[in-house]
Amino acid sequence: MSLPTITRMTIVPVAGHDSFLLNLSGGHAPWFVRCVLILEDNAGNKGVGEIPSSEGILKGLEKCRSLVEGTNLNAWRSTLNSAKKLLAQGGPEERGRQTFDLRVAVHVLTAIESALLDLYGQAVETPVADLLGRLGRQRDEVEALGYLFLLGDPKKTDLPYPTAENPRDDWERLRCQEALTPAAVAELARAAHERYGFRDFKLKGGVLAGEQEADCIRAMHEIFPDARLTLDPNGAWSLEEAIRVLEPIRDILSYAEDPCGQEGSWSGRETMAEFKRRTGLRTATNMIATDFKQLQYAAIMNSVDIPLADCHFWTMQGAVMVGELCDEWGMTWGSHSNNHFDISLAMMTHVAAACPGEITAIDTHWIWQDGQRLTEAPFEIHDGKLTVPKTPGLGVTLDQGKLDEAHALYRSLDVRARNDATAMQYLIDGWAFDPKRPALVR
């Protein structure tokens, strides 16, 4: 069967609104930037992908244009293969030590892959989840966790953070105001549970002193004694500090995410292995096993139980391959997240649906963005779960009006990539990123 041909590739950088979320990298700006890739075919269909945005990423996508336009959907794998080869000519890239991944090529490839899979799925009338992996769809529902953050006080800045004018519920109100205490974090958890039904929660750490963040976990445990809880300081703590902070709460943690990292002459994979050995706690990471080589060493050294294989930096097929390995090797697959729109939510849902075996609830920042959208009907989280669509492709329809608005917001800003230092400098004069010091510990 001859499938349609790709007639046009459109690269659309977009921006959305965000609250004053704190993390080791600083404080989120009132906006986040993403890039949407749209592929159109001569059957009149559109395929989409969403990734983080940076000038390097936009250039990388542009570079691949001639390899994508004019190709037939029958050959989607070879199109992807040629893009991969071209991007590899840029040489090896570093993830960096920020909380977020700074690589270009793998993100670019994911955007193309997602849009190709979306179009191909529409052409062969198959949902993306059924096309991924060796065996396709493994589940019809994907569990998500309630991803909570400590929040800075927007009133301490003159930045245009969103305000909750007519909040629909406590979640919409609380996500716009300061939250720096265990009681405030517990309130966020309660409000997120009420709106989304989460059973599991993660708290982003690397902000306060470790012991104070452990107290936040205790406060969450008090109201949700059965919830699976985790804390993620993005490797900010030394090995000794990680043990000191987390051992007292080990019985209420389901796993520890990047509790420690690179330190002196020790690699992050070494400190994490030592942490696991000494505490008996399971570990998760989106920092020290971010490609197959690193995953291989993380497995050999027994550093990680739960690789958080975010499809945006593993590719969608790569993330599912990690899921397949986890299933074979007795590890647990999970997915990391960054701020994202609803196209990414769909990508992550399909990927999680195709990972075999028992997986852990996926991270998603969606609850911070919920209310904004680029598609006509964003996937919804009910009872802590996302439903995997049975419709062909990704199962989303781009809303051109909303896309134009998000692009106009991007164009109105001088922000071209994520930078958490600027907002943080409103809280601490001259603040600068230090991968080994929590953001508010200065």
Ligand SMILES: O=C(O)[C@H](O)[C@@H](O)[C@H](O)[C@@H](O)C(=O)O
């Ligand atoms: O501030 C954030 O959004 C987070 O720290 C992310 O940058 C980070 O990648 C996180 O989601 C993680 O799990 O490490």
Ligand SMILES: [Mg+2]
């Ligand atoms: Mg993490």
